[in-house]
Amino acid sequence: MALALAVGPAAARTPDRDQIAKIVKAQRPATLKALQDWIALPTIAAEKRNATAGADYMRRLALDAGFQQAKIIPTDGVPGVFATLDSGAKTTIGIYFMYDVKQFDPAEWSSPPLEARLVPRGTEGQALVGRGAVNQKGPEIAFLAAIKAILASGRKLPVNLVLVAEGEEEIASTHFAQVVAVPEVRDALARSIGVFIPTAGQDQNGSVNMTLGAKGAVEFQLIVGGETSDRYPKADVHSSNHARIENPAWRLVKALDTLVAADGHTPAIDGWFEHVRPLTDRQKQLIAEAAKPEVEAQEKKQLGIGKWIGDEPYGTSLERFYSQPTVNIQGLVAGYTGVGGKTVLPSRAEAKLEFRLVPAMTRDEAEAKLRAHLLKRGFDDVKVVVSGGYGPNETAEDSVLVTSQKRLFAEAGIAYTIRPRNAGSWPGVIFNGPPLNLPAAQFGVGRGGGAHAPNEWLLIDSSDPKVKGLEDTTMTYVDYLYVVADEAAKRRR
Incomplete structure (x- = not known):
């Protein structure tokens, strides 16, 4: 059911893209197994489950992907992981991973939460069901697969990478600030143009939801x-x-x-x-552009509700969603x-x-x-x-991380909307705030759902060319690294 990889304008920017795409396709069984194996080892901070094993597994995943060094960073709670990949590039990007997942009750699942089985998903294609499939192990494995494919093609990455990972995101990142405060980690991140977390950001119609921050x-x-x-x-x-x-x-x-x-x-x-802080006029404009009836119907169906608070119009509910x-x-x-x-x-x-x-x-x-x-x-x-806890984060619409997303999506013909912030949370403020003061963003295509809920899933093979499966998602990360490198180079000129 796997679809041919889309080759569009991105091919002109990504050297040897056809070759890399073939490698991604050949890697598919190993990539899929890597995801299934990772899901089989859940780190659950709230239950003090697999804290040591989870950190070591994350370290080994980084080394296997091509990072030249990866080490465990102790904290007062669950340890973090710090890794670097120096390709000799002029641009460095920070990458944030979480290797922990939410609790689960197997009795509530139709497919065992740690077996990561492939199951049909209606007319959408084939999905992998398991705890952590979309939040966030699936997108993260796809990103690591992108690194592997570039290196396997004989090329160096167009950017240097600094990876920081934690095992406590699902309990509000209780000790993650201690990881970033380590001088070696802080100094490596300070050389980056910003930090992003891989995500699966597509709706059922193929549109990508870009965000400029998070609560x-x-x-x-x-x-x-x-x-x-x-x-x-x-x-x-x-x-x-x-x-x-x-x-x-x-x-x-x-x-x-x-x-x-x-x-x-x-x-x-x-x-x-x-x-x-109230919404700006630009933020209200972005929300209004996203308030489409078909999207509202889809959201209500996913949430299992018939009306918003006070039976408000969809646009008003979105303003509340992002601003309150x-x-x-x-x-x-x-x-x-x-x-x-x-x-x-x-x-x-x-x-x-x-x-x-x-x-x-x-x-x-x-x-x-x-x-x-x-x-x-x-x-x-x-x-x-x-x-545990942390404050909100914000990133400017003209930051390199964001303009690179807009450029990639526009040139590849992927529809997108920009939202002022994600109503969910991730600890981007640790990068946004002092002493780093870096842009922090979310990026990724692909589709999934059920985060924190039973039957969490990630689409692996898509029946709709507009919605990316595992291989196209991996190639989009490849393209993104090259676009970011090019956008950063333009800023230096």
Whole structure:
């Protein structure tokens, strides 16, 4: 079902492109197996699963792809990986990888999450199903395959590469800043023109969603119980005692209710919008251009919903999506949750939450305002545990990383839209912010879905020439490296 690789205007820029494309095609079985093998080794920071093995595997993947050196960088949590490939080029690009994945329950999957089976995906083609398929191991393996193909053709890469990888992205990059702070890593990144993360950015119609940044994320827990106050029992007690003993679950509910307005979604934390930067006219223009009825229908189908908040028009919902910070409850745990009832008064209640932050909010500001908000209302018995987080990131539309994407897509005839930021998060702010102050972007074609959900998938063979499968995705990374090198050279002239 594999399709012939598209050869378009990119062939004029990428030397020996036909030869490289043949190598990519010949590499396909090895590339596919590399992805399947990587998926079979999940690193899950929240479960402390495969932290050491995952880092070593990432290091070996980098060396196998052609990086001349790769080393594990210890942190106070899960280690990171740092690798370099010096091709003697005048331009250096930073690459960000995550090698960790979200938790999974095999009972919720129709295909085993660690077996990475190839399965038909309706009329779209053939997809690989597995945890990490699209977020982010699939795009990352395709990028590594692009490096291998260029080197196998006998050519040097047109750019030097600096790779930084972490195993804690799925818990909000708790210790990733420690990796970048290592002088050797920081100095290598400082020589780059920017950093990008490989992604699968195509919609079902083949259009690519480009983004100029991403929201920040802060993950935390609110805990009430015997460990936070002597008002609550140290262990579950008979429910009749609720007449004389406070229930920590009710207390937690009361605290949670103060964090949002009566509508259930607008943040109500004191001073929350103090530093929220409104959308610019250009950003509103980009959103309006993306607000197409067919895209709205596709999004609603994917999300399984029939209307947006307040039954708002699609354009308004997109403005909210990209511009609004959020206070979200991920989960609530308290007392008995088994079959039927159980007459207990729980000794502990916990809520798992997240903030999504927009420019110009910061992680430290968000945490401080949350704590102050709860204390002001007398919730001194609510314990706040921040497990990880970082602020939002932004990159200018005229940065080399972005202009190179626009040029590549335009010349290759790939439709694209530009969005002010990704409503999801990645720790680009660690590169955007001081001391590096680098552009940070996402880039990639290909299509997938189900990140963080059951049956996560990546399209391997596409039945639509507009939507790229594994081989065309790999070749697009090849082309991107050459376009970036050319765009950077123009800036030096």
